[in-house]
Amino acid sequence: MDHLYEKTLHSETIYEGRIIDVRVEDVQLPNGKQSKRELIDHPGAVAIIAQTPDEKILAVRQYRKALGKAIVEIPAGKLEQGEAPEVTAVRELEEETGYTCEKLEKVISFYTSPGFANELVHLYVAKGLSKKGDQSADEDEFLDLLHLSLEEMEEMLVTQEIHDAKTAYALLYLNMKRSK
Amino acid sequence: MDHLYEKTLHSETIYEGRIIDVRVEDVQLPNGKQSKRELIDHPGAVAIIAQTPDEKILAVRQYRKALGKAIVEIPAGKLEQGEAPEVTAVRELEEETGYTCEKLEKVISFYTSPGFANELVHLYVAKGLSKKGDQSADEDEFLDLLHLSLEEMEEMLVTQEIHDAKTAYALLYLNMKRSK
Numbered sequence: 001m002d003h004l005y006e007k008t009l010h011s012e013t014i015y016e017g018r019i020i021d022v023r024v025e026d027v028q029l030p031n032g033k034q035s036k037r038e039l040i041d042h043p044g045a046v047a048i049i050a051q052t053p054d055e056k057i058l059a060v061r062q063y064r065k066a067l068g069k070a071i072v073e074i075p076a077g078k079l080e081q082g083e084a085p086e087v088t089a090v091r092e093l094e095e096e097t098g099y100t101c102e103k104l105e106k107v108i109s110f111y112t113s114p115g116f117a118n119e120l121v122h123l124y125v126a127k128g129l130s131k132k133g134d135q136s137a138d139e140d141e142f143l144d145l146l147h148l149s150l151e152e153m154e155e156m157l158v159t160q161e162i163h164d165a166k167t168a169y170a171l172l173y174l175n176m177k178r179s180k
Numbered sequence: 181m182d183h184l185y186e187k188t189l190h191s192e193t194i195y196e197g198r199i200i201d202v203r204v205e206d207v208q209l210p211n212g213k214q215s216k217r218e219l220i221d222h223p224g225a226v227a228i229i230a231q232t233p234d235e236k237i238l239a240v241r242q243y244r245k246a247l248g249k250a251i252v253e254i255p256a257g258k259l260e261q262g263e264a265p266e267v268t269a270v271r272e273l274e275e276e277t278g279y280t281c282e283k284l285e286k287v288i289s290f291y292t293s294p295g296f297a298n299e300l301v302h303l304y305v306a307k308g309l310s311k312k313g314d315q316s317a318d319e320d321e322f323l324d325l326l327h328l329s330l331e332e333m334e335e336m337l338v339t340q341e342i343h344d345a346k347t348a349y350a351l352l353y354l355n356m357k358r359s360k
Contacts (some may be wrong), residue, residue, distance in 0.1 A: 002250050006245050013193055014194075014202075015195065015218075019296060022195060025245065028323060035198075035320035038197040038198065040246070040296075063185055065217040067218045070182050071294060077297075102239065103238055108348055109343070113292045115209075115256075116200055118246045140213075142209060143184070164291040165346070173342070176355065176356045
């Protein structure tokens, strides 16, 4: 047993939503005392680094109600139940951008907020991009498709039009690939 | 008005916790239809890249109830109400590692999960590190302090002992700095 392990004494699901569930747990700490943990269950998500043949990066501008503003992100979306992340990635890329790809290469997976949520994001690079059709986002999803250079996106990090972890990671990754 | 804006029709806070609040909102979409948004309010957090004079990176191993396992992360912690992120960063570094620093340099801020949460993480590099005392973590916080090389931490990314966004970003950042 891990000496840092926290034993669950009581677990209550206080909200079951469309995307997230909320659990509140009483736990026994390593020193025997008790504490409370507030936890979000999330199905996980994918994000896709997709560059067109002329080296533009596909990005979407989307209103984020949690932030109260629209930001620019790389294409992304949450996993459907039981869905393999690669399947989600191909679907989300096509829905959000109208592009399809020949191949996906995994970059990394990371938990976005391990202190309170189990959301795991799988980041891919899409290779062999071709335009298949128009966007066909979910019925409650509205977004602008953008074709941006790495320099334009790095500038948007400064102005905070780009402001999220997966997109920031993707830009640092592309910057590093380029300088090698 | 942003053409992607979602107007709040109804907002209900369904949980007020110690760290997070949970809100469920009915919104009016750009096409006039309605949808539901499940939102987490979080006070924000800091994370600190801290290297000792012998180039070891300070890291903490901590049990994450949301993940059901312990992972290794760079030192981090959430903002107290009204607290400037730099103040949080100095405090968390000292509490979690026993080290103090002469200076903080901002690397980036990013939202971890903009689809459902407003948690903003501020990432710093701590300069001029010196050992001040022992760890003195919060009373419900148990962690192991580790001194690791960049190579050791990159290997832990592969084995998924390191598995979170802020630490992954920090390692990519350090890798890039080194190769320049």
